[in-house]
Amino acid sequence: MYLGIVKGTVVAERKASGLEGQKILLVQPVDEHQKAVGDLQAAIDTVQAGEGDLVYLVGSREAALACDPWFVPVDAAIVGIVDGVST
Amino acid sequence: MRQCRVVGPIWAAVKHPAFAGKTLMVVQPIDAEGKDVGASFVAIDRAQAGAGDTVIVLTEGTGIRQILQQGDIVPIRSAIVGIVDAVDVPK
Numbered sequence: 611m612y613l614g615i616v617k618g619t620v621v622a623e624r625k626a627s628g629l630e631g632q633k634i635l636l637v638q639p640v641d642e643h644q645k646a647v648g649d650l651q652a653a654i655d656t657v658q659a660g661e662g663d664l665v666y667l668v669g670s671r672e673a674a675l676a677c678d679p680w681f682v683p684v685d686a687a688i689v690g691i692v693d694g695v696s697t
Numbered sequence: 698m699r700q701c702r703v704v705g706p707i708w709a710a711v712k713h714p715a716f717a718g719k720t721l722m723v724v725q726p727i728d729a730e731g732k733d734v735g736a737s738f739v740a741i742d743r744a745q746a747g748a749g750d751t752v753i754v755l756t757e758g759t760g761i762r763q764i765l766q767q768g769d770i771v772p773i774r775s776a777i778v779g780i781v782d783a784v785d786v787p788k
Contacts, residue, residue, distance in 0.1 A: 611739035642723045647736045672758045676772035690712035695757035
């Protein structure tokens with residue numbers, strides 16, 4: 611899992627089956643000091659996150675397991691909204 | 698598994714139900730000398746680790762599902778599974 615900051619919303623009318631009704635957000639992965647790490651990515655949102663929120667995500671196959679239905683072509687999912695990081 | 702240093706805990710009130718009651722830690726991968734390697738990431742804590750501890754982190758989903766025994770649909774990919782007391786690297 612990794613931290614990220616929500617930068618925006620992705621709208622896609624035509625999607626693979628299983629992704630209907632799923633919210634897709636644009637996320638910048640960050641480190642514990644909220645410094646950008648790597649490139650922007652699109653992630654499925656499972657927790658009703660909003661723009662500017664610090665969130666944590668799960669990647670790879672486990673991202674699909676966060677979705678309902680879970681057998682979907684997804685490799686990044688937001689699974690929590692972070693209230694605080696102790697460093 | 699990877700050797701990491703625990704940076705500290707994170708708090709999240711709103712989260713996927715699979716994370717209920719689990720402690721989340723930011724961990725930083727390190728090399729044999731304790732030097733940072735690559736980017737930090739987030740792991741659940743299965744070893745009562747604290748900030749500054751050197752730990753072993755499992756980063757593979759199937760192994761996590763086996764230790765958690767919460768069924769097959771658990772969106773968790775990394776867990777602290779041990780606290781390192783010493784590392785011996787013969788020269």
